[in-house]
Amino acid sequence: VSLLEEYYQKAINDGITVFAIVGSAPSTATGMYDDLKKISTFAKKHNIWFHVDGAHGGASIFSAKYSHTVNGIDQADSVVIDGHKMMMMPTITTALLFKNGIHSYTTFSQKADYLLNKSRDEDWYNLAKRTFECTKTMMSIQWYTLLKTYGEGIFDEYLTTLYDLGHKMAEMIEIDSQFELAVKPMSNIVCFRYFDSSLNNSELNQLNKRIRHQLLEEGEFYIVQTKLNGIHYLRITIMNPFTTIAHLKRLLEKIKEKSKSIRTST
Template identity: 45%
Template structure:
């Protein structure tokens, strides 16, 4: 054993570094409001900064300090950017345990605690989501992989088909189209469903498109509903879509990566009425349930369907036996070596119970409503729609600003906010027009923070509008 290896594995060194790191992170959480929400740097500046750190071989404490300082701060009340939650500290601590133990999750004998916890997490959340008693599933690394796995299962259950295809909203997450391409269905494998003014699927258009596809010699296999869409947070009418899927014998999949969690809230569960009709449901715990990325649950209404996607021999890993073997997760999941994702959720569930998740969902949803109310009070801001949950889209539209200039001005507003680093919002395009977009994931964001952000948006917008007229 070399001296370097002894130092690298030293329990005493780990104890010292670990205590220092927890203090460092606790100080960070206490002081995060004093930091910029999104410290700005170009890719080249960031690369050079960390190249210098690597070249001088500093201490772990200094590396951690630099990473903390340079990162986007999701725990900052003015972080209103992408769909990633500020993790609850105890859920983050679970990653330390998981990383140190480093047990794979393919077979039970390698990941006994994680496998048992995963079974319980899936059972508990299937119940909380109001799914059938027959429901089962597993955790996997991200909504894209979960959606692909669900659609592979739909294909396997249907069996061989000529020119297979699925139907999905034209505003659904791009990973659905990517899954279609991965499955080899090509461009004709996806039928985009038209939407209404709030970007919800028009149910009256689904049946004619199914009939048209069949007349063209294509085979519709699945119908996908969004709960909710990424750009605007809009929920499709799941109850009605589920009925259409039943009538036509289609697999009904709900991409609930962001929005399925609202089922836990009595105040907001009406948004996912009909979720129980789905053959499969995707739920990202890292978007609305306080857990570090990436942690996704894939649920099947009939638990037996979970075993349809991946079935192959691997004598070095999997023993022959019954197909429905919940304890050997590799029989169901694309992943073989997998992190102990369940510990992240299990710690929160065991420490605080399901009420903490409901409190979170209600908290950020109410922030969405508050932001919409404040936008409506501003004469120079235009709200796209009353938000369903915690994603809010709006834009600066001063009366003297021609429509042709609005996209450019709103892009510059977002760019200036990003460069300042103090407030972090993003942008999107809706019907070809640029909108500013906020996802309110920090339950400690206040109405004052929202007012401050809107004041900045309006101020920058007025400055840009005035500049435009000075230039002529």
């Protein structure tokens, strides 16, 4: 956040018009949340649009324990949240929220005399006036059904459970010298790598890639990867609320086993 002013002025000096800024809630690669309050203050100062990408973790607003991660989200001009990520809905179920509802009609519009008529009133039910699609699945029914059936508490329970597991996974990694965290997680996304001080980063990168490939081929665990500053990290996103500490411990043990097998075979 401290670099915002510097980069903004550089853009202006380079003749670039800055019209918007996006806050991550959280970043897809690492699961880290931006300071939305400070970004909001910056956006207001320069009169630019403030959008929050809460596709993965915007739902933390429902968690009594983790809602602080999105402090300032109420100041955003627009917010996107994927119901199919942290709200247990089928894919694709995405909500785009605007502080000022009228803006939802000014982003996308189309003219079709055979279909659309001008109206003095706000046709909130007519999505064709706000999207490029004329035929569209009524995604909002997923949100309505869960909220009506279970209330907001179900989202609190689900997200809090998974974020807690992410933090517990990080704790296990931190006390084990054979692993290294990329960053201390703020969500259910954890980035880490198998680590051995006798290997350089290039060797560690290759080793962690091979570990991941073998895990995928075996099929017991599914993990992805990310790269930060040239370092290859293993990346997990804990999505099943029935995941236990035993499962996470088993994953770490499997990684150790794979590392030992790979190194003894080369």
